[in-house]
Amino acid sequence: MESTENNESEAEADRVTHDDDALLSVRNLEARFDTEDGAVRAVDGVSLEVREGEILGIVGESGCGKSATSLSIMQLLESPGYIHDGEVRFNGTDLVTASKEELRNIRGNNISMIFQEPMSALNPVFDIGWQVGEPLRVHEDMSEAASRERAMELMKQVGIPSAEDRVDSYPHQFSGGMAQRAMIAMALACEPDLLIADEPTTSLDVTIESQTLDLIEKLNEQRDMGVLLITHNLGVVAQVCDRVAVMYAGRIVEYGDVEDIFRDPRHPYTKGLLDCVPDPRRTDVSPTSIEGEVPDLADPPDGCNFAPRCQYATEECQATDPRLQEVETDHYSACLWEDPE
Amino acid sequence: MTDEPILKVDDLQKHFYENQGLLTRLRPDQEVKTVRAVDGVDLTIQEGETLGLVGESGCGKSTLARSVLRLTEPTDGSIRYRETDVTEFSDRELRSFRSEAQMVFQDPFSSLNPRYTVRETVVEPMKVHGIGESSEDRDQRARELIERVGLDSEHLDRYPHEFSGGQRQRISIARALAVEPQVIVADEPVSALDVSVQMQILNLLNELQEEMGLTMLFISHNLSIVRQICDRVAVMYLGEIVERAETATLFEDPKHPYSEVLVSSIPIPDPTVERDNITLEGDVPTPIDPPSGCRFHPRCPKVIPPDDWAHDQELWRRILRLKASLESGEVNLDAIRSKLESQTESPVSEEDVKEDVLEEYVIRANVEGADRVQIPPEVADDLARALSAVFSDDDPVEILDRSYSSICESTVPSESDVSDHRSVNCHLHDEELKRDQQLSTVVTADEH
Numbered sequence: 001m002e003s004t005e006n007n008e009s010e011a012e013a014d015r016v017t018h019d020d021d022a023l024l025s026v027r028n029l030e031a032r033f034d035t036e037d038g039a040v041r042a043v044d045g046v047s048l049e050v051r052e053g054e055i056l057g058i059v060g061e062s063g064c065g066k067s068a069t070s071l072s073i074m075q076l077l078e079s080p081g082y083i084h085d086g087e088v089r090f091n092g093t094d095l096v097t098a099s100k101e102e103l104r105n106i107r108g109n110n111i112s113m114i115f116q117e118p119m120s121a122l123n124p125v126f127d128i129g130w131q132v133g134e135p136l137r138v139h140e141d142m143s144e145a146a147s148r149e150r151a152m153e154l155m156k157q158v159g160i161p162s163a164e165d166r167v168d169s170y171p172h173q174f175s176g177g178m179a180q181r182a183m184i185a186m187a188l189a190c191e192p193d194l195l196i197a198d199e200p201t202t203s204l205d206v207t208i209e210s211q212t213l214d215l216i217e218k219l220n221e222q223r224d225m226g227v228l229l230i231t232h233n234l235g236v237v238a239q240v241c242d243r244v245a246v247m248y249a250g251r252i253v254e255y256g257d258v259e260d261i262f263r264d265p266r267h268p269y270t271k272g273l274l275d276c277v278p279d280p281r282r283t284d285v286s287p288t289s290i291e292g293e294v295p296d297l298a299d300p301p302d303g304c305n306f307a308p309r310c311q312y313a314t315e316e317c318q319a320t321d322p323r324l325q326e327v328e329t330d331h332y333s334a335c336l337w338e339d340p341e
Numbered sequence: 342m343t344d345e346p347i348l349k350v351d352d353l354q355k356h357f358y359e360n361q362g363l364l365t366r367l368r369p370d371q372e373v374k375t376v377r378a379v380d381g382v383d384l385t386i387q388e389g390e391t392l393g394l395v396g397e398s399g400c401g402k403s404t405l406a407r408s409v410l411r412l413t414e415p416t417d418g419s420i421r422y423r424e425t426d427v428t429e430f431s432d433r434e435l436r437s438f439r440s441e442a443q444m445v446f447q448d449p450f451s452s453l454n455p456r457y458t459v460r461e462t463v464v465e466p467m468k469v470h471g472i473g474e475s476s477e478d479r480d481q482r483a484r485e486l487i488e489r490v491g492l493d494s495e496h497l498d499r500y501p502h503e504f505s506g507g508q509r510q511r512i513s514i515a516r517a518l519a520v521e522p523q524v525i526v527a528d529e530p531v532s533a534l535d536v537s538v539q540m541q542i543l544n545l546l547n548e549l550q551e552e553m554g555l556t557m558l559f560i561s562h563n564l565s566i567v568r569q570i571c572d573r574v575a576v577m578y579l580g581e582i583v584e585r586a587e588t589a590t591l592f593e594d595p596k597h598p599y600s601e602v603l604v605s606s607i608p609i610p611d612p613t614v615e616r617d618n619i620t621l622e623g624d625v626p627t628p629i630d631p632p633s634g635c636r637f638h639p640r641c642p643k644v645i646p647p648d649d650w651a652h653d654q655e656l657w658r659r660i661l662r663l664k665a666s667l668e669s670g671e672v673n674l675d676a677i678r679s680k681l682e683s684q685t686e687s688p689v690s691e692e693d694v695k696e697d698v699l700e701e702y703v704i705r706a707n708v709e710g711a712d713r714v715q716i717p718p719e720v721a722d723d724l725a726r727a728l729s730a731v732f733s734d735d736d737p738v739e740i741l742d743r744s745y746s747s748i749c750e751s752t753v754p755s756e757s758d759v760s761d762h763r764s765v766n767c768h769l770h771d772e773e774l775k776r777d778q779q780l781s782t783v784v785t786a787d788e789h
Contacts, residue, residue: 061535062506149683156701161623161666164676175624205397205562206606207621207640214620232536235608239616258612276536277610278565280592286569289540293505 005321006085009045012323016255016332022049023194023226024073024111029086031065031072037298042068042081044250044297047324050194053224055217057237057258059273060247063294066230069247070198073228074113075103090194109139112187116199118179122171128155128182129167135189154185158215177208184215194226195219201236213240234277238262246270249295249305255324256331266333268310268340304336312340345423346385347556348409348524353418355379355401355408359629377628378404380580381418383756386524391550391557393571393588395564395603399625401580402560406526409558410442411435422524440470443517447529449509453501459487459512460497466519486515490545507538514545518553525550526558531566543570564607568592573762576600579636580628586763596765598643622662632665635768638749639665645747645768656703656714660724660745663702667731668738672698674731695728 006028013027031043042065050056058066071077073088075095088095090111093102107113112135115121123131132154133147142150148167155163158181171179180200187195197216201209217240220227229241237244237258244261246254246269254267265271272290279285292309295301304322307313317336324332327339359374378401386392396402408415411427420427422438430438446452453462463483466472473479484494490511501509510530517525527546531539547570550557561567567574567588574591576584576599584597595601605618621640626632638644639662646657666672677697681689703724704713716724723744727737754766 061537145683149680152680161701162671162673164680165671165673177624205625206564207397207602208624210606210618210620211622233608234536234610238610238612238614239608241612262610262612273537274610276540277608278569279610280565280568280604280607281609283568283589287540289544290537291541293507 005045008321008323009047012045013047015326016047016252016324017049019049019051021052023052023090024050024228025087025089026069026073027087027089029069029072029088030084031068031077031081032084033068034080034082035298039084040297041084041250041300042297043072045086046245046247046250046252048245048252048255050226050228052193052226053220054242055220055227055229055240057241057244058228058230058247059232059234059237059244061232061273061294063297064247065250066232066247067198070113070196070228070230074107074111074196076113105139108135108187108192109190110192111194111196112190112192113196113198114180114183114187114200116202118176118183118203119171119174121183122174122179124171127168127170128174132167132182132186132189135186139190150189151185154188155182158182158185158188159211160185176204177211180204180208180212181215184212184219188219188223191223192225194228196228196230198230199232200229202232209236216240234273246273249300250297251305251334252324252332253306253334254332256328260328260331264328266327266331266339267306267335268312269306270333272309304334310340312337347388347423348384348386348558349421350382350384350405350409351419351421353379353382353384353405353408353420354416355404355413356416374629377580377631379408379415380628380631382577382580382582384575384582386556386558388523388556389550389554390572391559391570393567393574394558394560394577395562395567395574396577397562397625399579399628400577401628402562402577403528405577406444406528406558406560410439410444410526412444436470440466440472440520441522442524442526443520443522445510445513445517445525445527445530448533449506449513450501450533452513453509453516455501458498458500459483459492459515462501462512463487463515463519466516470520472520482519483515486518487512489549490515490518491541505538506534507541510534510542511545514542514549518549521553522555524556524558526560528560529562530559532561532563539566540569546570564592564603576603579626579631581636581766583637583767584765586765590763596759596763596770597637597767598641598769599637602642622658632750634748634750634752635754635766638747641749643769644749647744647746652717652720653714655712656716656720657745659703659705659714660720660741661747661750663698663724664738664741664745666702667727667741672702672731674698691729691732695725698728699724 009028017025017027026046026048029043029046032039033042046069058069060066072083083096129148129151132151136142136147136150152163152167160166160178160181201212204212219225231237241258243256244258245252248269254261254270265274275288278287290309295305301308303318303320307317320336322334322336324334327333355378357376357378359376382405394402407413409420415428427438460483463486464479467479473482487497488494492508492511531542559571571588574586574588575582578599584600591600592604595604602619602621609616619642623640632639644658644661650657674694678689678694681693681697703716727740730737730740748768754768754771756764756766757771758764759770
């Protein structure tokens with residue numbers, strides 16, 4: 001049983017990741033959490049690619065495994081979580097099997113990450129200049145003074161006013177939006193090829209959210225930096241992402257170009273999720289909700305994970321576990337039916 | 342049927358005090374800081390309607406909600422519920438008021454007692470307010486309520502941790518309804534929930550409201566949600582209401598520049614649409630020392646320039662921003678000088694420092710993504726003169742104020758009625774101001 005399933009997710013990995021020049025290629029990634037109820041597969045055979053200079057979104061609801069995926073890519077998953085299987089290939093190195101030394105050289109240098117709550121990601125006892133300059137001291141052997149100088153320039157670039165002054169401030173003196181800018185400045189210090197942003201605007205106000213998204217978009221364009229953006233907000237996806245992976249219960253259920261997926265969603269979950277988002281231009285249709293609850297990952301349903309909530313589900317859906325299949329060029333859906341309607 | 346509102350809030354204020362410990366009070370050099378969380382708010386809610394209160398975090402909307410129920414004591418102002426003044430209630434009257442007005446909180450994970458079963462959670466308020474004739478009767482009511490909010494009566498003996506977020510929020514709603522209230526204050530009731538369940542809870546609230554004739558004050562930072570559920574909306578910024586309107590009107594035609602920004606920032610779930618959302622600069626200012634005049638003016642994209650201003654709006658805004666930064670002491674010339682000195686490793690002239698300040702605050706050449714603006718020569722002269730004042734210990738702000746000041750900085754906009762049920766606090770819509778301006782243009786036309 002286990003081996004046939006593995007073969008299927010291997011086959012999915014082959015279908016989905018085929019770009020040899022991809023910046024980051026994740027194949028059949030499986031992350032588990034050991035709990036009292038047994039091993040929970042938070043990430044259950046995920047394959048995706050981030051291509052050079054693109055913004056790939058991972059969207060899903062709480063508990064779908066999107067954050068576990070981003071932490072697994074960075075090898076930052078903490079006990080009781082661990083990577084059970086899979087490959088995360090970045091510039092020819094498999095991060096899963098890389099040594100600590102290799103990882104240290106890559107993190108903060110070639111790949112950097114920003115988190116949801118900038119305030120808790122910053123260290124309260126060091127000033128901002130010290131923290132923004134840290135990657136430069138670690139990776140580029142810069143002196144304290146030079147790194148502070150560069151930190152100030154970076155802070156200016158991300159639009160922190162009076163950077164000369166603010167470089168000596170401490171995190172508690174920053175507002176949430178400014179702290180997120182400081183985090184972005186820190187992430188950019190070593191000019192990474194890939195930025196992983198895990199819900200970067202979720203704790204921010206709407207007006208600050210659009211400032212921050214604009215900044216990420218502009219940095220992506222100007223520096224040709226790949227971005228993996230994790231979010232629960234389809235509006236954010238529509239605004240900034242080039243491609244998107246929709247996650248449900250540890251799996252990617254739909255994957256492809258943002259415009260294709262919003263225009264013609266193929267997986268019933270994606271359709272349902274899109275229907276939950278109010279469209280300010282349309283007052284004639286009200287948003288709906290998806291009935292039912294997310295399945296317990298310690299005891300996932302047989303067959304398709306979404307079948308218990310799916311209005312199109314048939315008996316076959318409860319027996320067969322669907323994997324991603326190409327439904328049109330570069331657009332994949334993990335539904336038995338190519339077009340369930 | 343009367344037009345008397347069920348709730349009427351007049352000039353409500355809630356101030357918090359920082360640094361008011363004994364040691365600070367003994368030291369005359371330490372000031373007690375006043376946080377003006379809610380600063381003179383008027384609101385009316387008609388029976389059976391849902392009023393939405395929107396604003397960003399820190400604007401005082403939750404404090405306002407809590408003050409209305411006297412969960413925090415208001416500093417000043419009055420709250421009338423039907424014929425009575427809530428601010429003057431004794432403890433006993435307050436208790437009976439609480440059976441008329443109930444609250445649903447944002448976080449269903451912390452607002453339910455983890456040691457109470459669902460049954461105990463719902464029965465407790467009935468016991469406190471003497472509702473139900475016997476424990477069997479209360480039990481029966483609890484069962485009905487739990488089924489009414491979409492749970493199963495089997496769930497009555499379970500504990501909160503066994504439920505998902507959406508289910509817990511249903512339990513909170515059942516608890517609030519247990520005392521048969523007239524008014525529900527819902528503070529961000531769905532923002533902790535996943536999008537796929539948000540609509541379930543909103544629909545439930547809508548149905549219950551219609552069935553029971555509830556009046557609702559609905560607080561949210563999320564405009565799309567407000568649009569789904571509210572009849573009227575009040576937009577709050579930094580402790581004040583800046584616009585009131587019927588929901589559809591506000592979304593179609595926001596009058597206050599801040600409302601415009603909020604409406605434009607509603608995400609459109611369509612990647613083919615190139616969004617023209619207005620990006621606000623800067624952060625929400627602190628309510629400890631709110632900006633003068635209109636509190637929104639430092640961030641306002643439409644801040645009114647002087648009558649004789651001939652250049653573009655963006656330049657005008659950046660000059661105002663420079664002025665504000667000079668005033669707050671945010672521009673640190675010594676730090677800029679030492680930065681420039683360490684870059685060039687040679688002494689730096691006053692001119693270089695001035696140029697750097699202009700680069701950063703007005704031209705914004707080194708900020709990624711910012712548009713550059715050109716400074717016309719006559720404006721450049723004025724700015725140079727003002728910045729020189731910093732070096733000669735004069736007040737640069739005073740110099741700038743002479744030719745660069747805005748009515749938005751100097752005068753607090755009053756509430757002007759735009760139409761029925763619709764008012765806005767903004768100089769752009771200030772009828773009197775418009776009339777004055779028309780008068781003055783008529784006069785100048787006559788002179789020609």
